[in-house]
Amino acid sequence: MLRIVAMLTALAGLLNATPALAWGSQGHRVTGAIADQLLKPAAKEQVKQILNDFDLTGIDLRKAAPWPDCVKAVVRHDDGRFHYEVDPDHLEFEVPCTPFNSARERARMVDYAKRNWDTCSYTPDGFERGCHNTFHFADIAIQRSTFDRHFQGTNPHDIVAAMSACIAVLQGKPVPPTFPFSLKDKKDALLLLAHLMGDLHQPLHVGSVYLGGNGKLVDPDIDHKVDPDTDTIGGNAIQDSVAAPFQTINLHHNWDDIPGDIGDGATSELMDAAKSVPPSQGAPESWPVAWATDTLLVAHDAFKGLSFKPTPPPAKIKWTATYDNHADYLQASDAIKRKQLAKGGARLAELLNTIWPSP
Ligand SMILES: [Zn+2]
Numbered sequence: 001m002l003r004i005v006a007m008l009t010a011l012a013g014l015l016n017a018t019p020a021l022a023w024g025s026q027g028h029r030v031t032g033a034i035a036d037q038l039l040k041p042a043a044k045e046q047v048k049q050i051l052n053d054f055d056l057t058g059i060d061l062r063k064a065a066p067w068p069d070c071v072k073a074v075v076r077h078d079d080g081r082f083h084y085e086v087d088p089d090h091l092e093f094e095v096p097c098t099p100f101n102s103a104r105e106r107a108r109m110v111d112y113a114k115r116n117w118d119t120c121s122y123t124p125d126g127f128e129r130g131c132h133n134t135f136h137f138a139d140i141a142i143q144r145s146t147f148d149r150h151f152q153g154t155n156p157h158d159i160v161a162a163m164s165a166c167i168a169v170l171q172g173k174p175v176p177p178t179f180p181f182s183l184k185d186k187k188d189a190l191l192l193l194a195h196l197m198g199d200l201h202q203p204l205h206v207g208s209v210y211l212g213g214n215g216k217l218v219d220p221d222i223d224h225k226v227d228p229d230t231d232t233i234g235g236n237a238i239q240d241s242v243a244a245p246f247q248t249i250n251l252h253h254n255w256d257d258i259p260g261d262i263g264d265g266a267t268s269e270l271m272d273a274a275k276s277v278p279p280s281q282g283a284p285e286s287w288p289v290a291w292a293t294d295t296l297l298v299a300h301d302a303f304k305g306l307s308f309k310p311t312p313p314p315a316k317i318k319w320t321a322t323y324d325n326h327a328d329y330l331q332a333s334d335a336i337k338r339k340q341l342a343k344g345g346a347r348l349a350e351l352l353n354t355i356w357p358s359p
Contacts (some may be wrong), residue, residue, distance in 0.1 A: 024066075024069060024256045025065075025066040025069065025095070025096035025264070026258055026262070026263070026264040027198055027202070027256065027258045027337075027341060028065035028066045028069070028096075028194075028195055028198040029062045029063075029065055029066065029096070029264040029265065030062075030198075030258065030262055030263075030264060030265065030266065030270065030341050030345065031065060031194075031197055031198040031201070031341055031344035031345040031348060032060070032061035032062035032063070032064060032065035032194050032198070032345070032348070033060075033061070033062040033264075033265045033266040033345070034266045034270055034271065034274045034341070034342065034344070034345020034346065034348075034349070035061045035194070035197070035345045035346075035348035035349040035352070036060045036061045036062055036266070036349075037266055037271060037349075038274060038275075038345065038346060038349035038350075038353075039061075039349050039352060039353060040353050040357075040358035041358050042353075042356045042357060042358040042359070043349070043352040043353045043355070043356040043357075043358065045356075046352070046355075046356045047060070047061060047190065047352065048060075050186045050187050050190050051064055051187065051190060051191075053187065054104060055102070055104075056099075056102075056105070058099075059099055061194045061348065062264075062265065063099045064099075064190065064191050064194045064195075065194040065195050065197075065198055066096035066097065066195065067097075067100060067109075067191040067192075067194070067195060068132070068135070068136065068191065068192055068195040068196070069096070069195070070096065070097035070100055070109060071109045071112060071113050071132060072133065073085055073086065073087070073093070073094075073097070073109075074109055074110050074113035074114075074130075076114075076117060076128075076130070082110045082113060082114045082117075083110065084106045084109055084110055108187075108188075111184075112132070112182075112184075112188060113130055113132055115182035115184070116130065116131050116132035116135075116180075116181065116182050117130040117131060117132065118131065119131040119157065119180035119181070119182070120134060120155070120156075120157045120180055122134050124233060131157055131180065134155070134157050134158065135157060135158070135159060135162035135181070135192065135196065136159055136162075136195075136196065136199045136205065137158065137159050137199060137205040137206070137234055138153055138154050138155075138158040138159050138160060138205070138206050138292065139152075139153035139207075139208040139226075139231070139233075139234055140152070140153040140154060140206060140207055140208065140292075140296055141153060141207075141208065141209070141210055141219060141220055141221060142207045142208065142209055142217075142296070142299055142300055142303050143217070143219050143221070144221065144296065145293075145296065145297060145300075146293045146296070147160060147206070147289050147292035147293045147296055151221055152220035152221050152224070152225065152226050153208060153220065153226065156178075156179065156180055157180045157181070159196055159199055159200055159205065159206070159288075159292070160200075160288045160289055160292050161179065161181075162181060162192065162196055163193060163196050163197075163200065163288040164179075164285065164288055165179050165181040165183060165189070166183065166189040166190070166192050166193035166196070167189075167193070167284060167285060167288070167351070167355070169183045169185075169186055169188070169189035170186055170189050170190060170193065170352075170355050171355055193348070193351075194348065197344045197345075197347060197348040197351075198341075198344050200288070200291055200292060200295060200344065201291075201295055201340040201341065201343050201344035201347075202255055202256065202295075202340065203255060203295055203296075203298045203299035203301075203302040203336065203340065204234045204235045204251065204252050204255045204299065204302060205234065205295075206292050206295040206296050206299055207295070207296045207298075207299025207300065207302070207303070208231075208232060208233075208234050208235065208299075209232055209235070209238075209303055209308070210226065210227075210230040210231060210232065211230055211232055211238075211308050211319055212230060213229070213310060214309075214310065215307070215308035215309040215310055215319055216308075218230050232251075232318075232319060233252070234252050235250060235251035235252035235255065236250050236251075236252045236253075237250070237317055237318045237319060238250055238251040238252075238308065238317065238318075238319045238320065238321050239251075239311055239316070239317040239319065239320040239321065240254055240320075240321060241320050241321055241322045241323070242323065242326050244320065248316050248317065250317055251306075251321055254333075255302065255333070255337075258337055258341065259334050259337060259338065262338075262341070266345065269338070270338065270341060270342050270345070273338065273339065273342035274342040274343075274345050274346040274349075275346070277342060277343050277346035277347065277350075279350065280347065280350060284351055284354050284355065287347070287351065291343075291347060294343075295340070298336060298340065301332065301336060302333065302336060304332075305323060305324040305325065305328065305329050305332070306321045306322070306323060306324075306329070307321070307322050307324075308320065308321055308322075309322065
């Protein structure tokens with residue numbers, strides 16, 4: 001569920017980059033694995049056919065879901081050429097990407113990144129990181145209670161828009177020309193969708209806090225624009241006060257991390273929870289917005305029991321979060337994560353079973 005690995009790599013030392021992608025890939029694998037088990041025969045066959053082309057075999061939603069984070073290894077050089085580059089200092093980043101390490105699949109990732117690089121400008125650390133990095137999130141202020149395009153922190157290339165584009169392609173429809181997404185086939189769309197369903201259920205991928213220099217909440221919707229000085233980048237710019245004496249860990253990272261006992265597959269506990277997720281209402285085209293609203297409400301809880309203050313110099317991260325009660329917060333976040341993983345997996349299966357209904 002990592003949203004800015006390129007930034008993390010560029011700012012090594014600013015954020016704790018090493019475990020984040022690995023833990024992030026675990027959450028994605030879990031949502032994919034839950035969905036794999038809930039697919040009905042027609043959808044299961046479609047998923048198998050779409051993901052296993054040419055010499056690829058055994059790719060299911062669990063293996064597919066980390067793919068858009070693997071794409072973050074594609075870099076653009078000054079001469080304009082794009083390359084997939086393995087970071088020799090972080091070979092663990094490659095582990096969830098090994099199903100896609102053939103020349104053909106690396107070329108697909110490079111092509112996807114290239115086609116989706118300049119469709120918007122994304123410079124979180126002053127460097128152009130490629131528009132595709134923005135497809136993973138929205139940053140709606142937690143003062144809001146619904147996902148609405150009128151609110152700050154949404155944009156035409158955010159997670160909800162990207163999911164809508166994926167759904168259209170999987171339904172056999174063209175991506176609307178005004179959408180800034182280049183999905184060349186159903187495989188691009190399914191690889192992206194399987195990932196985004198995980199991200200959409202990580203509360204800090206939808207809801208965010210905007211903070212003043214004093215650490216108090218500010219409301220970007222009152223001014224109808226985001227002041228970059230108040231942007232916590234989905235909690236990436238908020239240090240965890242408990243971790244602070246030992247290492248630099250931010251709030252977004254903590255929420256990407258999933259409970260250790262889950263591993264990277266579907267546990268029976270999560271399958272039970274997934275089977276009790278209520279069905280989504282209305283047409284599938286409306287589901288990404290409804291699900292984003294649901295997650296935004298969960299984000300309200302994710303920020304409960306926290307207060308913020310500016311980090312004293314020499315600050316590596318601008319703000320620091322302190323806990324009313326750390327043990328209570330960890331217990332509550334553990335329960336939220338399990339519930340959200342189950343919802344993400346259940347809804348991914350629900351969506352694919354609706355696109356490809358079984359008789
Ligand atoms: Zn992501």
